[in-house]
Structures are given as C-alpha cells and as structure tokens.
Amino acid sequence: MITVNSVLGNISDDQRLKEKYDEMDAKKVCETIVVSRLESGRVRMRKTSDKGSDIALILPTGTRLRHGDVVVMTEDKMVVVGVQPEDVIGIEVKNNIHADDIEIPVKVGHTIGNLHRPIKLEGNKIFFPIQADTELDMFTKLFKPMMAHLEIWKTKMVFEPEDGTEIHGH
Numbered sequence: 001m002i003t004v005n006s007v008l009g010n011i012s013d014d015q016r017l018k019e020k021y022d023e024m025d026a027k028k029v030c031e032t033i034v035v036s037r038l039e040s041g042r043v044r045m046r047k048t049s050d051k052g053s054d055i056a057l058i059l060p061t062g063t064r065l066r067h068g069d070v071v072v073m074t075e076d077k078m079v080v081v082g083v084q085p086e087d088v089i090g091i092e093v094k095n096n097i098h099a100d101d102i103e104i105p106v107k108v109g110h111t112i113g114n115l116h117r118p119i120k121l122e123g124n125k126i127f128f129p130i131q132a133d134t135e136l137d138m139f140t141k142l143f144k145p146m147m148a149h150l151e152i153w154k155t156k157m158v159f160e161p162e163d164g165t166e167i168h169g170h
Contacts, residue, residue, distance in 0.1 A: 001046075001054040002079070007063065008070040011080065017070055024078045032082045033071070037129070037159055040065040040083055049079055067158045083158045086129055089139055092151040093124045104149045111142055118161035129159050 011018045024030050031049035039045065043059040057071065065071075065081045072079035093105055108126065112119060117128040130136070136154045143150055 001056050002072055003056045003058060004071045004079075005058055006060065007065070008073055010066055011068040011070060012066075013068075020073070021070070021078060021080065029077055031072075031077065031079045033079060034082045034084050035065055036084045037086060037161075040081075053077070053079065055079060066160060083160065085156045085158050087133070088120075088127045088129050088155060088157055088159050089136060090153050090155055091126045091139075091143070093126075094149050094151060095124070104146050107146060108143065108150070111139075118159075120159060120161055127155075127157065127159065130154070 009017045011021045021030060031051045031053055033047040033049050033055055035042075035045075035047070041064050043057070043061055043063050045057050047055045047057065049055060053072075055071065057065075059065075065083070067081065067083040069081040070078060071081060091108060093108070112126065112128055120127040133154065136152070140147075140152055143152060
C-alpha cells in the first residue's frame, strides 16, 4: 500500500508536472485513482488505481482533491486524481438582455441558490450538479418566464465548483 500525505501539484496548473506526466504517460507508467466530487473533500480514504495500486490517502484537513492532482510521483510511477464526470445542468444567459437589466441573472442566481446548489461559472454560462434527469424539466418550468433570455440543457462534465459555492449555512 502507498500512503499519500499531500498533493504534489496539478497537471493543469503546473507546466513542469504536465511535461513529466506526458513523458511518463508515453512510458505507460501513469495511473489514475477516480473520486467523485463528493469524495473529493474527504481527507482519509483508500483507493485502487486503474493499474491496481493500493493507495491510502491521509491528507491535511481542508484538502479538496481536484481533477489532475498528482498524489504519487516516483521514477517509475505517477498517480493522478481523476474526478468522475457527473450530470449537470447548464444555463446560458443569452446576449439579448440589456447591460443594465439585472433581473434575469438575479432570478436565475436566486433560484439556484435557494436549492443550495454549488455552481461553476464559464463566461455567461452557469453549471450545477443534478441528481435526476427530471430536474431539467423542473428548472425549465421555473425559468419559463425568462426562456427568451436563457438556454438550458443537461450535460455530463467533471464538475469542480467555484471556491466558496459549496458552503451552506442557515
């Protein structure tokens, strides 16, 4: 069993790690452990890589694993975290609203916030996780009065929420 006490970096953020990953991947010595978004905040867990390595994660409190995190790197092995893709709804605020008209984005934000969903923002698109396909119909009904200004769809993605959007307190 390999014990991991820290994240070494992320191949998306660190060019040196990305180059090392590409080099080791070409040699077929890269391995992946898969975690769900909900597991990504756990600091203690045991995982088996796609090549059978037994990995014990004992991470510092507050650590959140991200897609592409490197947790093991030796001369002959690199283990990278893969966050499992999940179903999400995407909402795009169309460019047909006036710059000073904040009613549409405020109502969308309020509706999503009331349901306590973490969000990911990409330009004028908002993504949030769902638990059932029927939620697309629910959100389409909730946003019906604004549909001339919105596009809404279901997709699957590696969902990594914006910092601070998973905090919940009343």
